[in-house]
Amino acid sequence: MDRLAAWIMRFRFPLLCGIVLSTIFFTYQLTKLKIDSDILNYLPQDDPVVVLFREVGDKFGGNSLAMVALETDDVFNPHTLARIDSITTGFQDLPEVSQVLSLTDILDIKKIPDGIEVGKLIPRGRIPQDSQELEKLRDYAISKDMYRGSLVSADGRITLVIARIREGTSKTEVAGKLRGIVESTDGNEKAYYAGIPFQMIFLTDIITADLTRLIPLVILLVVLVLYLSFHGFRGVLLPLGTVLISTIWTLGLMNWMGIELTIVTAAIPILLIAIGSAYGIHLLSTYFEKGGLSKDKFDHIRQSTADIALPIILTGVTTLVGFLSFLFSYLTMTQNFGVFASLGVFFAMALSLVFIPVVLSYLPAWKPRMSAKGQQQSWVTRLMDRLAELILAHEKLIISGGILMIIAAIVTIPQLHREVNMVEYFKHESEIRQAEDMMEESFGGAIPLQILVSGDIKDPLVLKQMFNFEKYLRSLPDVNDPQSVADLIAELNEQMNGRRMIPDTREGVANLWVFIDGNKVMDQLVADNNERALIQAKIGTVNSTRIIAVVDSINRYLETNVPRELFRLELAALPESIRTEVQRQRIAEVAAMIVLDAKHFGVDQLDSNRVLSVLKTVDSHGVQKLSSQQVDTLSQTIAVYFRSDAADLPLDSDFIIQDVISSLKPLFFDSMPSETAIDSVLRQRVPASMYADDPEAVEYAAFALRSIIAEGRQKTIVKGLTDKIVENTSDIPEMELSSFRKDVQGDIWLLVEDYAGLPFPQNLQMAAYGLPTDDRVELTTLQTGMPMIFKNLDLSILKSQALSLIVAMTLVFFLLAFRFRSFTGGLISLVPITVTILGNFILMVVLNVPLDVVSVLIGSVAIGIGIDYTIHFLTRFQVEFQAGKSEQEALRVTLETTGKAILINAVTVMLGFLVLIFGNIVPMQRFGYLIAVTMVTSAFGSITLLPALILITKARFIGEFGRVVERLNRRMNGLPSQLGSLGLNKRREVVKD
Template sequence: MEKFAMFVQKLRYAILTVVLVLTLFFGYFIKDLKVNADVLGYLPKDDVAANLFNDIGKDYGGNETVIIGLECKDVFTAPMLNKVKEMTDSVRAVKGIGYVTSLTNIIDIKTTEYGLEIGRLVDEYEIPEEKEALEALRAYALSKDMYRDNLVSEDSKATLIVAKILNGSEREEVVKAIREKLSSVPFEGKVYYGGMPVTLGELSKVIVHDVMMVAPIAFLLISLCLFLGFRNARGVILPMLSVLIAIVWTMGLIGLLGYSITLMTNVIPVVLIAVGSAYAIHVVNRINEEIKTDPDKAIIRAMTYVTIPVILASLTTIFGFLSFIAGSYLTMIQEFGIFAAIGIFFSLLLAVSFVPAVISVFRIDSKKVQEKQKGNKLLDRFTSLIENFVFKSQRSILLAWALIIALCVYGITQIERRVDLVDYFKKDNIVQQSEGLLRSKFNGSMPLYMHVKGDIQSPEVLNAMKAAQDFMESYEFIPYSQSVADLVAQMNEAMGEEKAIPDSKEKVQQLWLMIEGQEIMEQLVNYDLDEAVIMGQVNSSDLEVLNEIEASFSKYVKENSTDNCRMEFTGIPLMLKRLDNSIVKSQFYSLILAIILVVLLVSALQKSIVKGLLAIIPVLVTLVALFGFMGLTGVPLDIATVLSGSVTIGIGIDYAIHFISCFGDEYQRSQDIRESIRSAIKISGRAILINVVSVTAGFAVLMFSDLVPLQRFGSLLAVTMLMS
């Protein structure tokens, strides 16, 4: 490494020039960065159920539906029904809206003295005003499954307006226009906004907030930690400047390659600020130490020693991030792992080239550095306390950790998993509030689809669809389902027959003519009448429910599909179940892969399998403590916290690597184990303490994120960094 150090010092001006050019190059492409909060867009392309879900959403509008909830004292009053009509008309007037459904325009099939009548539940031009008529409307609406708990709550205190956004329209702009329109409509009750477009829009806002607010806070907090640790400007400026450049390179590369900022990649700046600064911290610290003995050769001596440990530490972190590729269901998690690893590589490159080049160009006054370090007694006292405690309380330390591990092993058995998208938001967020309304007063908001292919006007296919609906509604967690078979059976009953599918295609076609062209048909059957969907609503995201849906519906589809009626099923519950499976799978594979790679890497570079195994021991203990802490405190395993294990391996082992490397170097000089440990604690311990505090502070800042999983992720890593 001495030759490399001399090479860096010799080409210091060239290195600074190259860094400047690359920073300008990558910085140019930051303008091309776009936010993409569409979690569903990151479903794997080779997943049949995911592709079917996206196709159904596109063809039938399920994923493009905005749900407006209105909460009031009583829906069935003339003023309230007029307000529903006014709001329905306002939403319909928004550019990009296909159809709007509410109590004032929903289809109604009934028998009158004149025979079958297909009209509207409420005549929007003659809304009833008399109490008797309103009470009759209430009784009628609440008697029909099509309306009760779907458009109006059973207690008559809430109603929904459902709007479909046209394909190709800008979802965020349409949702914004709807909210602006309705904000101008006077309403004494409470308005809620839900549906996938609203959820994704809120995610976009959260991502922008985190990028604009959380990363700068992390930058300032870590800068403060570095100043308190080094007590000089270079100790702050060089690590933070190198990490800022790494962020510019990484985010510019994301823009250059055409990728978007997702709810995972938006964390990369914070990760690089917290983790990437560590490598420059160790470089600056070692140079400061070498200045005390030989100011003229400080940079070469420091880089000769510190380059290998820094490279080793960064590679283990890179492997930790790359392990996310294994078993991840959502491609955005894989993207996060890849670009975070690239960012760490950039941080390494800058730490071992740019930082010493800057120090070499701007010569350090060794006396000032030593005076500053002498003035910083706090770290020296703390490292001395650690040194004395380690030598005097070895048994107590081992006993304490044994008790902690035992407690954490129990905690691991208490870990729960969560995959509900709504859980990503804080309690006061509009998505959480809307979901609360939909689950408490309506049939829920998680669609489950049964996709049917065949001659949809065939009695055989319609009966198969009706049987599938009955199967759906046999489960308590699916309170309601709807299909075109429903409408045909209702019309048949209204014609004086039983509520069933007619026995001939001709009769079906006669009934079909009466509902053809109705807006509701666009949601249930395609134009060619050879495909249709059965839509169910699931009111629970419990893992037991998701497991039951996957198992029972897979079996039903397999047993009931025929050549004339082919069935498939998909929906949000199945996507959540796949995500849960991937969380467990990803956690297992990524941890095993990261541990193996780290042990092999450390063993190869240190030329000792023993050192490789020794380096991983504190990390394994930290992992047990991490997952035990999750179980004991109720922090669930979710889309973000699943990453904490591999990150802990990648980052946590850095401390062990630096300590073992320093100990080995000191032992070669003194051949005294006790003295070598003291020296390692004093020299490497100083940088490790600064590093621990800065990394902990950096990840703790994620607790200011508006995304709940990232708050958990930040708090977990802050705790585990201290344990490491």
């Protein structure tokens, strides 16, 4: 150390130049430092879950929705609608925005008797002004599933404008522009900004605000402490300069290495300023303490530096080790925190040993001023003396206290909960939280869960699986509004054919698909030439535990209920026995879907046996045979067909129409007639003159009639069964009943279809009957989305916590064992910090603070910083004890000097960390006060528990206790045998610095 000090003095000029030049360079770098507010970047980019999430985001444009909500008493008023319209057009004018959806620009598809009507919900430039018209619009919009809870809240108070941002543009920049557009419109409506792009600007703002507010505060605090400690300007400026330079180097280096600030690394400057000044303080203390001893300025500096170098390096290295343990974290941002906080500590430590001596060497020699010891100091000294007495008298009590802490920790730690949803990291009154809370309450949440489906998406079997799976999703308590191309097809089928389900043929699907092909909405639903599809739903909670529970149930359901391979069978081609078996399986499947539908509509206890018994009647004669009323309805449909423009054989005579129908009736009332049979009825009943000019007409008409009759029969049978099931669900509100009916009808329709899809393992059985099983389709499902990432984060937080603690503890143990040349010494040194960390966990449970990406850091940071107190205490105690003082004397002296210093330092660092509670990021606030508490507890542990332990174990690494056995015997009233048996009369160990 002497050589190091001498070397520093010899090269003082180049060193100073180097420091100045580096600082200029890193200051320049620092000015370019950016804030990375994309939460996705905080995650390890090579994690398969993250890779998939990004891939899905790219393919389906999933991460780029910006949502603006306007809230007022009733959004259906001319002014609010006009404002929405100008926001919508404003957004559309931005080249970075690819699509905008709002009440004033959304496609509205209505069912009309013979088809559909496609229009805009509010045609451009035609915002209704009249109150009656507005009310009609309001009722219509709120009654439609498509709008209610997606575009407008059920109470009509809030409406959304949703902008899709193009990939490859800066989301923060666009979000800023969008916000500017909203703010430039007039209105009393309250505006909310939700979605990742807005969250990103919010995060950037909050980090910037915290940095600009907290850094000056912590600097002020350090200045205050330094002034109180040293008075004079060099006492303030030198340690402050050291931490500021090391902070500039650290942040400058971050930018130089292309690393941006995150919510976690943003704490580095505050942390460095708070803890980094300690090294300078130690050096200056020694310098001032030895002020009168040396005549030569350089000698004085050299000597002070040499004396304090090792303790500074040792404490620096332990702190550094604590931070480095974050390299084992899952999160990239935490790893970065570990690396750069360590570097910062290293800079602060190194600069204290280089910068301060070098600058001192250029300053005039310091003349010791004999400042009178203040009242406070003597008060502290007295307190320390009293403390020493207490420790000596109650060492067992103190140790019992420690043991009690350990027991308490064992009991409470399992109750620690974890929080991984970053939205939870913001204060409830913050804009970001208000927006998220509003989204959760009125729009079913903003976090999408995503399931990627791979396979031939246009195959009905795949779509049916997707559609059924969505029914399952809807039935989960925290999941809302599942969406996919499957329910779009089902909805189109409902509008075109009156049944909300997936058609059973590929052609059926393709015919409907024609409508939506190329629509922009499809970009979010299918990709890779229709070989991938995305099912999305909103999660209606921000609670991590519940989100993870949803993720787990979905994964379980996908695993057990969604087959990976299906094969298709045409029922008509099957032998009776197999057809019955296939039908039995379909009935079970349909019953399960109906139960899920009922659950979605709030009927939890629908009796599935009752449902099954109703469904089982589907092929019975009683159900297959139409009632006279049902026959009449179908006859009407046929009559309408003959009179329509689409009639293949137009008949204008009622008489002929009725004649044809009454001849057809016997054919369709209890089974399906063949096309030939219909053909011959037509040829018998319709005069040939009516189709003389169009001989093909009869053939086409027979074909058309066959499908009308088939569909009519199916409809009738399904309706009958639906009625029977719905009559048991009286608790569904009137408004939702028709929607429930439609769902049940769609479910039951499966039972009257020509084709069935079965899971592939059935193959073996089918093959045994010689049935074709080559019409197969494969599909795979994979859950992705933010919730999956939350789950990963959650697991990793546990792992990170355990691993970083173990690593930090182990490394610190080796350092200390090496320092005191003693294994026991290493172990004993760890006790105060272990108790501190356990105490921290207990406190977290008591205060209900979750383990999150920031609080997971506390343990290792506490070890890194808190262990210094132990080192300082032990070093001094050892020196005093080995100098021949009794343990009582040694303790008293140690407490009076080092003990006091430890407390002052701990209080300083504590105050530094407490500055964080003035920040805006909740986990940082918690981190601030929890670390503050650990500083105090570890300091306190070092001056109470540690001496108590040493006294009771009489650990040899401290020195030879044997020489004081007699005195101890006397004091402790008759425990000579016990003490004697400890065999303490050993060679005194010599420990050198």
